[in-house]
Amino acid sequence: MKQLRAIRILMATLFALAIAACLLIGPQIHPMARAAWKSQIILSALAATSGAAFVWLLLTFLFGRIYCAGVCPIGSLSDGFSALFRKIDRKMGRKRVYSYREPTRLQLNILLVYLVCIVLGIGLVPLLLEPWNITRNILTPIRPDLADSTWGRLGFGAVIGIVAGVVSAVLLAAVSARRGRFFCTSVCPVGGALSLIGSRSVIHLEIDRDACDVCGICEEVCPAECVKVLDRTIDNSRCVRCFECGAACPREAIHYQMNRNMPLTPLFRRAKQRT
Ligand code: SF4
Ligand code: SF4
Ligand code: SF4
Known part of the structure; x- marks a missing residue:
């Protein structure tokens, strides 16, 4: 699990740098910038730049x-x-930890509103909620022309776009500081759609109920607040596959696997010990 976590961090760093380079300089700067740009779900789904959206839906499943x-x-x-x-x-000298929160319907309701706005051609909502547009908005103080091509096109003017970018960055920082991936698990419409597909993904995270000693570390490090240690369950619909829980577990009790864990009955445990 530590290796998966390391690969994920490397991947996230490379993609974030490539996207920033793509938006600030242009996709011609490096093949990785072009690849990162073309692999964004929203761009692919709305502009039909490639089949990336379908590939991501399949990979999420x-x-x-x-x-x-x-x-x-x-x-x-x-x-x-x-x-x-x-x-x-x-x-x-302060210690900040996450703790499990029950799922709410907020994200699915936002997804519904977002889809209605897309159908009705109301551009403001996608401009404020889509991760790709938020990324562009956040970079507008460095490149104001990015705001021109989106906010300007909708008749708002670049200044509004820059303000939206600054407000988005401040809000994301404040929410992330306290609640980790709250935006991803409770607000983002793309995340809402992916959570519907990912809830029963073929390969998923499970806690081995026999190995776990309920120390609580995995729940404390989960930025998606989706590990419920008391029940020894993980809500895979909200899990963003950061692998922090598995890397931190001192008993290696968290596995990325195909089968669903069932609690071992005492009888089955005895049979297992005899074999
Ligand atoms: S849920 Fe988070 S990580 Fe996933 S698409 Fe939305 S903003 Fe991006
Ligand atoms: S960190 Fe490991 S041992 Fe501790 S509660 Fe989580 S799964 Fe169980
Ligand atoms: S992999 Fe999923 S369950 Fe584990 S810490 Fe990350 S978001 Fe939480």
Whole structure:
């Protein structure tokens, strides 16, 4: 699990740098910038630049929300903000931990509103909620022409776009500091759609109920607040496949596997010991 976590962090760093280079300089800067740009779900789904959206839906069905793990720039930015604030907390002698929260219907309701706005041609909502547009908005203070081509086209003017970018960055930082991937698990419409597919992904995370000693570490490090230690369950629909839980578990009790874990009955345990 530590290797999966390391691969995810490397992937997230490369994609975030490539997307920033693509937006600030242009996709011609490096093949990786072009690839990162073309692999964004929203661009692919709305502009039909490639079949990337379909590939991501299939990969989500197989592996869960790996797009959210290391490809989406907003997910990586949220992780970056969380890490920064946790470091500051440690320096000040404070310990910030996550804890399990029950799922709500907020994200699915936002997804519904988002889809209605797309159908009705209301551009403001996608401009404020889509991860790709949020990334562009956040970069507008450095490149105001990015705001021209989106906010300007809708008749708002670049200044509104820059304000929206600054507000988005501040809100994302504040939310990430306290609640980790809250935006990804409760607001983002793309995340809402992926969670519907990823909830029963073929390969998913499970806690081995016999190995786990309920120490609680996995719940404390889960930025998606989806590990319920008391029940020894993981809500795979909200899990963003960061693999922090598995890497932190001292008993290696968290597995990325195909079969669903069942609690071992005492009878079955005895039979297992005899074999
Ligand atoms: S939930 Fe949305 S913002 Fe978060 S990583 Fe996934 S696509 Fe990006
Ligand atoms: S960190 Fe491992 S041992 Fe501790 S509660 Fe989580 S799964 Fe169980
Ligand atoms: S359960 Fe939480 S910590 Fe574990 S991989 Fe999923 S999001 Fe990350």
